Amino acid sequence: MFSKYWFLIIGLLVSVEVVGQQCELNISGYVIDSGSDEPLEYVNIIVSETGTGATTDSTGFFRINDLCPEEAHLVISHIGCETQQVYINVRRDTVLTLLMDHSENLLHDVVITGEAIDKSTQISQVITAQVMADQIDKDLSNMLEGITGVSVLKNGSGVAKPIIHGLYGNRLSILNNGVLQSGQQWGNDHSPEIDPLIAQKIRVIKGTAALEYFGSQLGGVILIDVDRLDEEPHLHGRLSYFYETNGRAHGTNLQLQQYNPKLSWKLNGTLKKNGDRSSPNYFLNNTGVQQANLAFQLQKSISPKLELSLYGSTFNSEIGILRGSHIGNITDLQTALARDEPFFTEPEFSYGIEAPRQVVSHHLLKFSGKYVFDDDRIIEVSTAAQLNDRKEYDVRRSGRTEIPALFLRQGNLFAQFKYRDLDIFRNWGMSTGLQVDLTDNTNQPETGILPLIPDYRSFKTGAFALFNRRINKSFVDVGLRYDQVFQNVLAISSTIPREIIRYDNGFHNFSASFGWQYLWSKHFTVSSNIGVAMRNPAINELYSVGVHQGVSGIEEGDPDLKSERSIKAVVSLKWKPTPRLYVESLFYYQEISDYIYLRPEEKFRLTVRGAFPVFIYDQTDAQIYGMDFTAGYELSPTVSSKLAYSYIRANDLEANIELINIPANNLNASLQYEMKESISLIGIQLDKCAFTIDSKWIFRKDELLSDQDFTAVPDGYQLLNAKLSFDVSLPHARLRWLLRIDNMLDQSYRDYLNRQRYFADDLGRNVVLGLNVSF
């Protein structure tokens, strides 16, 4: 699919000269860089139906002659920008002014959203469709890792969850097509159950101005955007395939869509399978993953003002966990730590997945309606249902390996009402809404194991109001939000005889944010926001009890925990002195009072299975601060470079020690060469040939004390990756080839944020071959 996101047609001027069947029409116009207002030279504009086209001159002007009156798809490509497609119905000679966001695309894979500027002071970053297409083999979290300031908490290669500015899990919100993703977000070994390929783009909001979204307001927000369908009457689609050498993975994705005034539709399906991954020196046995996902989208315009849409998605995955990382008690962990190669390492590759493994599915159905009163006022109503099933299988005695050791089923109902008025009073814009959410979480008793977290039902209602206004060169926004949470909990006692303990609790969360953006000049923008937020303790923090198998520790909740209160300030400076240079620095500071964390008890607990460390949920005051720096520079029209650095520190202010599971500082540098001209290879014309080499440095987390972990913090490491890609234009389709090599030097390393580091090295070299056809 061709994303139009970075592409705007601002004028469609029509001059009536010829109306007839002769092929004498022309399309002409200018292409301008929206970032700098400079004309863009060497932009190729091709009419895909006829193959004719033109290239812009130094004034940004182009002209395509001799067109027949017909429907045409213009393919617009420029070095360093994502190729775009625009549909127009050519009836007359047509003059277009096209805006391309070239200078912001200097950063290629991560661009600062332009859309948000007019709506709020949200400080956010975007992963675009093409970047996703070039990383089709990756899951959501690993895709997000490309954004400065986002890291990933992993349990091997198959389980990954995003960390934004040091916060993850219950403190982050992931919105899947506007609906807060329900599921077992508390577990460090639970990935978000979303296929990223369903999205047109993925946004990460790092600042505080995200109060309209349901969920925790403490950390960042990840938005999986499923955009409304383009008004493009033809059947379009994209078929992708990839192969990875590491894990011998195959994957395919098919997207089909068609607009029709009566009913527009889109289908999106993904199949993925990989076997045992490998580190440079040995196989990581039982790390296969299988996935089958499907999504559909229906959209119907009832009238020019009323549009209804129905969206459904299903995600189904089976994930193998490294066999050698499954341990019984702390002695086993210490034995494993002393080894170079994990137990159960086999010399043979296998696609088989055995215990320990996870079988997870997530289903979503969403219905929404949008009513547009006029240019300013819109009402949107939506309702959604979700079902999340998580089964985790351990190695057990007497055939019980086939019985899940953990089986949680979560059902969720959500409804939302939103009203927006761009000019409610003296140019103030307003957006307001109400949200209700009912979640039911039930342990399935066939496990034969006391559940780690209890059954519960939670009922949450929220309301928000956001106001914004442009005042000369400034743009301000103010947001308020209130949430009320009731939790009805049914726990099973950890003492004998087993009893059922009921808890009823309620929390009130208030959040507020103030943002200010100042356009100093066309080249320099300052955005800042400051926000306060509250997060009520989650079910696991309040009531969990038992052995958390993944960490071989006993975790105990505390029913008396209070809500966390946070204040966070973010300042972002964007500087674009020339179309060739782009610099963004983002600074943040956050303080969380009553920060909930797992405090290790001094005494181990003796059981028949041996001694276990005990962790109790406790509260402290925490401080997190850091910086994300990104810069892009075009050395020449064909060579561009990029640098990204992120720095973070997080402290427990009471104990005066570092917080655990905070990403290490890291640096990313890349160099890209993209050919200006097409090249011809055995008669095939290759466009946009690009070669990228990038290097990633992860520094050692020296600030952690030796008694804060079971073993020494792993050393820092450097990885080298490379990518080669080119496009081939066909009469009605475009092909894109991709060759990517991750960890090119086959470096052995262990990453602090990967729990598998206790047992095994991380992934070795991986060569990814990708191909997609867009039509």
Added chain:
Amino acid sequence: MLASCSKDDPVIPNEEEVITTLIYTLTPDAGGTAVELQFLDADGDGGDAPEITTSDLSPNTLYVGAVRLLNEQESPAEDVTTEIMEENEDHQFFYETTVDGLSVSYDDLDSNDQPVGIRTMLQTGDEGSGMLTITLRHEPNKSADGVVISDPSNAGGETDIEVRFPINVQ
């Protein structure tokens, strides 16, 4: 809506896999009164401390040892030893001691002719004291290098049981 906030009682799972009790019975080979070492942790992973009971061993005596595992959360108590015996090639007991002159040897074999350790022979030396650690490994590599009755470290697998008894030989 509020009425629906009240949830049905959960079904308490039947924890049939739990082992609450390990009894190591040592019968003098030449006849005499058997000695029992018992580790009892009724609440599993819960907070109550386990009860450990031991008796003194006689010096320079050969004992026939037998391990028995019980789940006393069930009523009547379930003998888990049979489960271990059924999957004997996937299980192995280890006996490590710090008592001078005390040694334990295997007295049984699994279906692959590898030791299991449900039945053992224990030989005491002169008077002394120390600890005896009994470990049960699930899915160990019984033939890995260096795996002997007193050293499970290269065997891998998961520890299902790890209990320590204070031993007095006098």
